[in-house]
Amino acid sequence: ESEEQPSFPEFSRQVQEVIDEFGAVFVKTNWRTPMDATWVAPTKTLKCTSLEEVYLLLKSSDRISGDLNAVRQFSCDSGGLKSCLVLKRWRDINPSSEFRCFVINRQLMGNKPSVRGSILLSASSLVFNLVFPL
Structure with missing residues (x-):
């Protein structure tokens, strides 16, 4: 039996709309960038031109993973910390x-x-x- 992959259709649609509008985006959370994962990106930068590149950087980043785990832990303890994805128009x-x-x-x-x-x-x-x- 194969494991079902997680799916976030509404979130993915919103991210794709921003990419379509901007052409390319700079991706980060409200705390940090996934700069430790640029080695897996096609451009070796935080520039993303597709939804797949956004997910690849986020999934490959130890920094983002650590931040999300800390948010999860803190939220369980106090119930107040939120995280969000920030997409900015890419500029060279x-x-x-x-x-x-x-x-x-x-x-x-x-x-x-x-x-x-x-x-x-x-x-x-x-x-x-x-x-x-x-």
């Missing part, structure tokens, strides 16, 4: 221009480059020199 961005931003109470408290590298350091030096000439 140079990784050296990405920053992690830290927000507390809707106020930006700080940021840092996501990727270290000479290109980023050169660019930040240029911006610093343009804004604050020595």
